[in-house]
Amino acid sequence: MTVELVFIGTEILLGNIVNTNGAFLAEKCAELGLSCYYQTVVGDNEERMIQTFQLALSRSDFVIACGGLGPTPDDLTKETAAKVMQMPLQEDNHTKKRIEEYFRNSQWKTIPENNWKQAQVPKGAFVLDNENGTAPGLILEKKGKSMILLPGPPNELIPLFTKQVMPYLQKQQPEVIYSKMVKLSGIGESQAADQISDLIEKQTNPTLATYAKTGEVHIRVTARAKNKKAAKKLLKPVVSELKKRFGDTIYTTKEDITLEEAVVKLLRKRDLTVTTAESCTGGLLAGRLINAAGASKVIRQGYITYSNKAKHTILGVNKGTLKQYSAVSDQVAYEMAEGGAKAANADCCVSITGLAGPDGGTEEIPVGTVYIACYFQGKAKVEHYQFKGNRQKIRDYAVVRALNLLRLCILEE
Amino acid sequence: MTVELVFIGTEILLGNIVNTNGAFLAEKCAELGLSCYYQTVVGDNEERMIQTFQLALSRSDFVIACGGLGPTPDDLTKETAAKVMQMPLQEDNHTKKRIEEYFRNSQWKTIPENNWKQAQVPKGAFVLDNENGTAPGLILEKKGKSMILLPGPPNELIPLFTKQVMPYLQKQQPEVIYSKMVKLSGIGESQAADQISDLIEKQTNPTLATYAKTGEVHIRVTARAKNKKAAKKLLKPVVSELKKRFGDTIYTTKEDITLEEAVVKLLRKRDLTVTTAESCTGGLLAGRLINAAGASKVIRQGYITYSNKAKHTILGVNKGTLKQYSAVSDQVAYEMAEGGAKAANADCCVSITGLAGPDGGTEEIPVGTVYIACYFQGKAKVEHYQFKGNRQKIRDYAVVRALNLLRLCILEE
Numbered sequence: 001m002t003v004e005l006v007f008i009g010t011e012i013l014l015g016n017i018v019n020t021n022g023a024f025l026a027e028k029c030a031e032l033g034l035s036c037y038y039q040t041v042v043g044d045n046e047e048r049m050i051q052t053f054q055l056a057l058s059r060s061d062f063v064i065a066c067g068g069l070g071p072t073p074d075d076l077t078k079e080t081a082a083k084v085m086q087m088p089l090q091e092d093n094h095t096k097k098r099i100e101e102y103f104r105n106s107q108w109k110t111i112p113e114n115n116w117k118q119a120q121v122p123k124g125a126f127v128l129d130n131e132n133g134t135a136p137g138l139i140l141e142k143k144g145k146s147m148i149l150l151p152g153p154p155n156e157l158i159p160l161f162t163k164q165v166m167p168y169l170q171k172q173q174p175e176v177i178y179s180k181m182v183k184l185s186g187i188g189e190s191q192a193a194d195q196i197s198d199l200i201e202k203q204t205n206p207t208l209a210t211y212a213k214t215g216e217v218h219i220r221v222t223a224r225a226k227n228k229k230a231a232k233k234l235l236k237p238v239v240s241e242l243k244k245r246f247g248d249t250i251y252t253t254k255e256d257i258t259l260e261e262a263v264v265k266l267l268r269k270r271d272l273t274v275t276t277a278e279s280c281t282g283g284l285l286a287g288r289l290i291n292a293a294g295a296s297k298v299i300r301q302g303y304i305t306y307s308n309k310a311k312h313t314i315l316g317v318n319k320g321t322l323k324q325y326s327a328v329s330d331q332v333a334y335e336m337a338e339g340g341a342k343a344a345n346a347d348c349c350v351s352i353t354g355l356a357g358p359d360g361g362t363e364e365i366p367v368g369t370v371y372i373a374c375y376f377q378g379k380a381k382v383e384h385y386q387f388k389g390n391r392q393k394i395r396d397y398a399v400v401r402a403l404n405l406l407r408l409c410i411l412e413e
Numbered sequence: 414m415t416v417e418l419v420f421i422g423t424e425i426l427l428g429n430i431v432n433t434n435g436a437f438l439a440e441k442c443a444e445l446g447l448s449c450y451y452q453t454v455v456g457d458n459e460e461r462m463i464q465t466f467q468l469a470l471s472r473s474d475f476v477i478a479c480g481g482l483g484p485t486p487d488d489l490t491k492e493t494a495a496k497v498m499q500m501p502l503q504e505d506n507h508t509k510k511r512i513e514e515y516f517r518n519s520q521w522k523t524i525p526e527n528n529w530k531q532a533q534v535p536k537g538a539f540v541l542d543n544e545n546g547t548a549p550g551l552i553l554e555k556k557g558k559s560m561i562l563l564p565g566p567p568n569e570l571i572p573l574f575t576k577q578v579m580p581y582l583q584k585q586q587p588e589v590i591y592s593k594m595v596k597l598s599g600i601g602e603s604q605a606a607d608q609i610s611d612l613i614e615k616q617t618n619p620t621l622a623t624y625a626k627t628g629e630v631h632i633r634v635t636a637r638a639k640n641k642k643a644a645k646k647l648l649k650p651v652v653s654e655l656k657k658r659f660g661d662t663i664y665t666t667k668e669d670i671t672l673e674e675a676v677v678k679l680l681r682k683r684d685l686t687v688t689t690a691e692s693c694t695g696g697l698l699a700g701r702l703i704n705a706a707g708a709s710k711v712i713r714q715g716y717i718t719y720s721n722k723a724k725h726t727i728l729g730v731n732k733g734t735l736k737q738y739s740a741v742s743d744q745v746a747y748e749m750a751e752g753g754a755k756a757a758n759a760d761c762c763v764s765i766t767g768l769a770g771p772d773g774g775t776e777e778i779p780v781g782t783v784y785i786a787c788y789f790q791g792k793a794k795v796e797h798y799q800f801k802g803n804r805q806k807i808r809d810y811a812v813v814r815a816l817n818l819l820r821l822c823i824l825e826e
Contacts, residue, residue, distance in 0.1 A: 015440030027428025282703030283696025290695030302717030
C-alpha cells in the first residue's frame with residue numbers, strides 16, 4: 001500500500017525550519033512496509049492545498065498531512081481536507097471538553113476565541129486525542145482512501161503518530177517490509193557499486209540501494225514478504241554475499257551503529273584503550289570517538305597539538321624531525337602516534353597531521369595533504385591522503401579515515 | 414518570479430536522512446526574492462520524476478532539482494531532466510577532463526567505469542563546475558523556464574549554489590534584493606522574536622525573518638530596491654535598531670562569518686591565545702575553533718580529559734575536588750579552566766564538563782547537566798546549563814555556549 005506525506009507550512013517553504021518531521025514519518029512509514037513515492041511541502045493557501053491533496057489522493061492510499069491545525073485563521077488544513085473529502089465540519093463535544101481542560105491546566109486564564117475552531121471536526125472522522133496540545137489528530141476515510149491530519153510541532157506529532165496512527169496503519173497492511181543496512185568504510189560509492197553491479201541489475205526482492213556518506217558507503221537491502229520471518233529469510237543470502245565480497249570493509253550490518261560506535265565496540269571487545277594526537281583536525285577525531293556512548297571505557301584523554309611546539313612538548317616529537325620533514329609528513333605522524341600512546345599509556349594512538357587550508361599550500365605539500373598514523377603494539381602504520389574540498393571536508397574525511405585505520409589495525413592483529 | 418524545489422532520493426523518502434538541503438535552498442531562494450510555493454521529494458524513478466518535473470515546470474519559472482546525479486545506474490536526474498527539457502545528452506570534454514583530474518588527485522588509482530556517465534551533459538546546458546565532487550551542476554533553459562540540477566551532498570550543493578546559481582538567479586530578477594544577516598548567540602528564538610515583535614508586525618520593506626540555529630538565532634533583514642545602493646540605504650536604519658536592541662548578543666552582521674570565526678577574530682584582534690579543556694565534548698570545542706582559518710595564531714594546543722585521572726594528571730584538578738563535588742560540577746569546571754590555561758601558558762582557557770548521557774544520570778546530576786568555565790586574566794566565570802535532547806544535541810549546545818562565553822568574557826574586559 002502507498003502513503004504520501006504532505007507538509008503544510010510557510011515556515012518550511014521559507015527555510016525558517018528544517019523539516020525533521022519528514023525524516024521521522026518517512027522512516028516510520030518504511031518500517032510499516034508502506035511505499036512512499038512522494039513528499040510535498042505546500043504553504044497555508046487553500047487553492048494550492050486543494051490541488052496538492054487531490055493529487056496525493058489520486059495516487060496514494062493514505063495521505064498524511066502535517067501542520068496547519070493551529071487556532072489562527074491562516075491554519076487551513078482541517079477546513080481544506082474536510083472540503084476535499086466532502087465531510088463537513090461540526091462541533092465535537094469530546095474535543096471541546098479537552099480544550100477546556102487543557103486551558104484549565106495551563107497558565108492562560110481565558111480560552112482565546114480562536115481556539116474554539118479546534119473543536120470543529122469533519123463529520124465521521126476519527127478523533128485522535130493530542131496529549132501535548134489543543135489540536136487533535138484526525139483520520140478521514142472515504143472510498144478506500146484515508147487522510148490523516150497531524151499537528152506540526154514534533155512533540156505533538158511524534159507521540160500522536162507512534163501511539164495512535166501506527167497501530168491504525170499496521171492494521172491496513174497485507175505485507176511486511178524488512179531491511180538491513182550494510183555499512184562500509186574505506187571504499188568509494190562508485191567502486192562499491194561496481195563490485196555489486198550484477199546484484200543491483202538483477203534485483204527484484206530483496207532490492208539493494210547504495211548511499212554515499214562522508215568516507216562511507218551504506219548499502220540498504222530491503223525485502224518484502226508476508227511476515228518478518230519470511231522477509232528475514234529473503235535477506236540472509238544477499239547480506240552473506242555482500243559480506244563475502246566486501247570483507248573487512250564492512251564495519252557493521254546494524255542500522256543504528258555508527259563507525260565510531262563500531263570502533264569503540266571493537267576496542268572494548270579486545271579490552272584496548274586508545275588515545276588521539278591531532279593537529280589539523282583539532283579534536284574532531286576524539287570528539288567523534290566520544291560520540292559513542294560508553295567511550296569512557298576505552299578513551300581517557302586526547303591531545304590537540306596544533307603548533308610544532310605542542311607536538312614536541314606534549315607528544316615528544318623530535319625537533320629535528322619537525323625541522324627536517326615539516327609538521328605535515330609521515331615521520332611526524334609516526335612520532336605523534338608513538339608519543340601519544342606513551343604519554344597516555346594507551347594501547348593504541350591515532351594521529352592526524354595535515355594541511356586543511358585554505359592557505360599555506362605549496363607544491364610539495366598542497367592543501368588537502370594529510371598523514372594519518374596508528375600506533376599499536378610497538379609499531380605504527382602511516383597513511384598518506386590527498387583530500388579535495390574545503391577545510392571542513394578535508395578535516396571530516398581525515399577523521400573517518402583515521403577511525404577506519406584504527407579499526408583495520410586492530411582487526412589485522 | 415517563482416521557484417520550485419524538487420529533491421530526488423529514496424534515502425529521503427525512506428527517512429534515512431533529514432533533508433537539510435530543503436531548508437538551505439528555501440532560505441536562499443527567499444533571500445533572492447523568489448516566491449516558492451511547493452517543495453517535492455520524489456524517488457529515483459523515471460516515470461514519477463517526469464511527472465514531478467512536468468508539474469513543477471507548469472507552475473514555476475525555475476525548478477531546482479537536487480540529488481540523483483551520482484555515477485550509479487539508479488541516478489536518473491540528469492537523464493530524466495534532459496528528456497523532459499528535450500535536450501539530448503552528449504559528452505562534455507571539459508567535464509571529462511575534470512573527472513580525470515579529480516581521480517588523478519585522489520587516492521583511487523583507476524576511474525570506475527560508472528563515473529564516465531557523469532561527463533554526459535544535456536546539449537546546450539550550462540555546466541557548473543563542482544569543486545568537491547565529480548558531478549557538475551547543470552542549468553537547462555527552454556521556453557522561458559529553467560531547470561537547475563544540483564548534486565545532493567550538502568558539501569557539494571552549498572558552494573555550487575552560493576557561488577554559481579545565486580548570481581545566475583539574481584540576474585533574472587527585475588529588482589535587486591539585498592539582505593544582511595544579524596547573528597545572535599546566547600538568546601532563544603522566541604525571546605529574540607519578542608524583542609522585535611513591533612518591527613516584525615509593521616514590516617514591509619525591509620522585511621525581517623528569524624531563523625533558529627543550534628544555540629544561535631539569525632535575523633535576516635531583506636530589502637528590495639532598484640539597485641544595491643538603494644537597498645543598502647533601506648537596510649541601514651533597521652540593522653542599527655537591531656544593534657541597539659541586542660547589543661553584545663550580536664556576534665556578527667556578516668552573512669558568512671560563523672561564531673567560531675567571530676571568536677578567533679576577536680582573539681586575534683586582542684592578541685590573545687586560548688586553550689581548551691574538554692570532558693564530555695571530547696575535542697569538539699577545539700575542533701570548532703580550529704574550523705576557523707587562521708586559528709593557528711590563537712590556539713596552539715588543547716586537552717581532552719575524559720577520565721578523572723586525566724583531569725588530575727594533565728590539568729592539575731584536585732583529587733579532593735573531584736571526590737567531593739564529582740567531575741560534573743562548577744568547581745571542577747573552574748579547576749579545569751585554570752589548570753588548562755596554566756598548562757598551555759595561554760591567556761584564556763575554556764573548559765566543559767558534563768553528562769551527555771544517555772546513561773549515568775542521577776537525581777542530583779541528570780543527563781544534560783553541563784558546566785562551562787572560562788578562565789581569563791586570573792579569574793574564571795562558570796556557567797551551569799541543563800540541556801535537553803540526545804547525546805549529540807547536548808554536546809553541540811555545550812560547544813556553542815562555550816564559544817559564546819569565551820566571546821563575552823573577552824568583550825567584558
